[in-house]
């Protein structure tokens with residue numbers, strides 16, 4: 740759950756980051772930005788900001804902004820009906836991204852969010868800098884994080900069905916709920 744004031748504040752920070760990375764976005768795209776706390780209520784630690792340029796039955800393009808030290812939790816994209824699951828390529832535009840996939844645990848630069856050791860099981864670290872990219876096949880577990888400067892990246896993929904994504908952390912709910920500030924005070 741995110742308070743509307745928090746949503747608007749973080750949305751503006753992410754929009755500024757995206758524009759500073761040299762990616763032009765419209766006001767309409769800013770207004771449609773997803774600020775995703777995954778139902779965890781600790782957006783600054785675990786969450787992600789996403790602008791979707793388009794998402795058809797076959798192709799999807801997004802830009803993702805990660806706030807300083809923010810982590811997108813471990814997840815994978817399962818088969819949905821006839822679709823074998825989302826294949827995606829993340830390409831870094833600005834900042835450093837610590838990307839984790841299956842393989843030898845060589846974690847050096849990133850960190851496991853405190854108290855969540857069980858929810859981050861793949862720990863093969865790849866450091867991505869601007870122009871670096873990584874491709875994830877359907878079903879492949881992954882998570883990623885940035886450093887104190889934050890990061891902006893493109894995500895090109897087959898059709899995104901975000902609400903079907905699977906997360907290792909059982910506490911996660913992909914469908915972010917935004918509530919008016921007054922409702923929180925009640």
Ligand code: ZN
Nearest residue numbers: 814816827881
């Ligand atoms: Zn993914």
